Amino acid sequence: MATFTFELVSPERTLYSGAVDAVILPATEGDMTVLAGHAPTMTTLKIGFLVVTNTPGNGRRILVRGGFADISPNGLTVLAERALPEEELTQEILDHEILQAEMHYDATTDVTIKHAAEATVAQLREAKAALNF
Amino acid sequence: MPSLKDLRNRIASVKATQKITKAMQMVAAAKLRRAQSAAEAARPYAERMAVVLGNIASGVTVGPETPRLLAGTGSDQVHLLIVCTAERGLCGAFNSSIARLARDHANRLMAEGKTVKIICVGKKGYDILRRQFAQQIIELIDLRSVRQLGFEQGDMIAQKVLALFEAGEFDVATLFYSRFRSVIAQIPTAQQIVPAQIESGAVAADAVYDYEPDEGEILTTLLPRNLTVQIFRALLENAASEQGARMSAMDNATRNAGEMIKKQTMTYNRSRQAMITKELIEIISGAEAL
Numbered sequence: 466m467a468t469f470t471f472e473l474v475s476p477e478r479t480l481y482s483g484a485v486d487a488v489i490l491p492a493t494e495g496d497m498t499v500l501a502g503h504a505p506t507m508t509t510l511k512i513g514f515l516v517v518t519n520t521p522g523n524g525r526r527i528l529v530r531g532g533f534a535d536i537s538p539n540g541l542t543v544l545a546e547r548a549l550p551e552e553e554l555t556q557e558i559l560d561h562e563i564l565q566a567e568m569h570y571d572a573t574t575d576v577t578i579k580h581a582a583e584a585t586v587a588q589l590r591e592a593k594a595a596l597n598f
Numbered sequence: 599m600p601s602l603k604d605l606r607n608r609i610a611s612v613k614a615t616q617k618i619t620k621a622m623q624m625v626a627a628a629k630l631r632r633a634q635s636a637a638e639a640a641r642p643y644a645e646r647m648a649v650v651l652g653n654i655a656s657g658v659t660v661g662p663e664t665p666r667l668l669a670g671t672g673s674d675q676v677h678l679l680i681v682c683t684a685e686r687g688l689c690g691a692f693n694s695s696i697a698r699l700a701r702d703h704a705n706r707l708m709a710e711g712k713t714v715k716i717i718c719v720g721k722k723g724y725d726i727l728r729r730q731f732a733q734q735i736i737e738l739i740d741l742r743s744v745r746q747l748g749f750e751q752g753d754m755i756a757q758k759v760l761a762l763f764e765a766g767e768f769d770v771a772t773l774f775y776s777r778f779r780s781v782i783a784q785i786p787t788a789q790q791i792v793p794a795q796i797e798s799g800a801v802a803a804d805a806v807y808d809y810e811p812d813e814g815e816i817l818t819t820l821l822p823r824n825l826t827v828q829i830f831r832a833l834l835e836n837a838a839s840e841q842g843a844r845m846s847a848m849d850n851a852t853r854n855a856g857e858m859i860k861k862q863t864m865t866y867n868r869s870r871q872a873m874i875t876k877e878l879i880e881i882i883s884g885a886e887a888l
Contacts, residue, residue: 474646476749476830478639494810507654508810509819533820535650542646546749546823 466521467501470540473515473527475548480527481517488541489516489524490534499534499541506536512588514551514595515543526551528592554596563589602873605866609859616855622688623848630781630841636747637778637834644831648796651824653807654817655796663814667821670793671769676713678768678792679704680759682775682832683723684840685742690847692776692784692840697726699786700774704731715768719755719833747837752830759829760822763792775832776839782846784839791828794821 466486473481488499491513510532516524532545549558563586570582600608655668681700683693700723704714716731718724719739728735737758744751762768771792776784789795809816 474643476640476643479642504808506808506810507816509816533650544643544646
């Protein structure tokens with residue numbers, strides 16, 4: 466299978482860099498799978514799992530929170546505001562983040578911020594369900 | 599002529615100081631290594647961000663709908679200076695060189711009749727600047743309680759800057775920090791962050807991009823994030839520079855103390871020898887007189 470270069474960088478470190486078969490992105494307008502030779506696309510990301518496949522039938526999940534994916538002819542670059550590999554993820558971290566988002570929701574009266582916080586909570590819950598916590 | 603006891607005391611005190619500076623140098627060296635690797639780890643993100651931003655921005659024609667973070671407010675009357683310095687001293691000319699750069703910049707702007715506002719990040723810059731710019735300083739951001747610089751700190755500062763921008767409090771923002779070149783070279787740098795400066799040249803012009811959601815919307819989320827990244831990067835560079843500057847300053851201090859000890863030990867030995875000789879002469883001449 467054709468491979469392409471994939472880079473996942475968060476502000477603090479580079480989490481993944483190398484050739485992969487496929488990457489599933491949690492794009493804001495719906496999940497999308499990127500394969501080699503994908504049309505150049507730029508998309509924003511929501512909270513969710515990014516799945517990296519480097520050998521067929523074998524995926525690695527990484528939770529990303531917000532950011533961008535830049536699909537160019539040279540490969541895929543994901544700039545995540547925060548990224549946590551599945552191994553480092555615990556229920557406490559997720560619960561804490563859900564709690565914070567809920568507090569954020571309660572703290573404002575601004576409709577757009579409330580909306581955003583609501584979406585954050587929903588997406589985090591979804592992530593939690595995906596991990597069977 | 600100081601007495602022997604005075605000399606002995608002085609040597610002892612210089613030795614104690616030397617021990618302290620030596621210890622500080624070693625601590626700075628250990629911290630430098632950590633700060634340097636943090637700064638290096640953050641580099642890919644900032645570089646990628648610049649490329650991505652350049653890609654989008656080159657496709658956007660500046661018009662009334664362009665986000666103001668990119669296009670500017672159309673005026674440059676009010677300037678905001680964000681001056682990042684260290685929280686602690688004893689690091690050579692590190693703090694004062696950043697403060698001097700900011701001060702010159704502020705003086706020039708004020709001579710042109712512009713309004714200047716200053717945000718100080720770090721206590722030392724505030725201490726230096728408040729003598730002259732007490733009225734202009736609008737905030738002091740204290741990072742003393744922060745042990746490990748994280749993205750949150752950059753975000754916190756960026757949110758404050760954005761809130762000020764949204765409120766129309768300034769037109770142009772410039773960030774002052776020290777770029778880390780090596781242990782002996784840190785370069786005080788002024789970088790304009792609002793309106794965003796786009797590095798062109800890295801643009802792949804032939805690639806036609808699909809945007810999801812549309813271009814404008816991506817740009818409006820990307821620009822504030824770019825601000826955060828730039829500030830975060832400046833903080834990291836600054837942290838590495840500070841430790842580098844402290845390390846070389848303390849190295850110098852240790853060497854100076856060593857020289858001083860050598861010189862004083864020499865004086866001490868000479869005057870001790872002189873005293874012994876004097877006593878001997880006295881005894882001998884006393885014996886001859888008998």
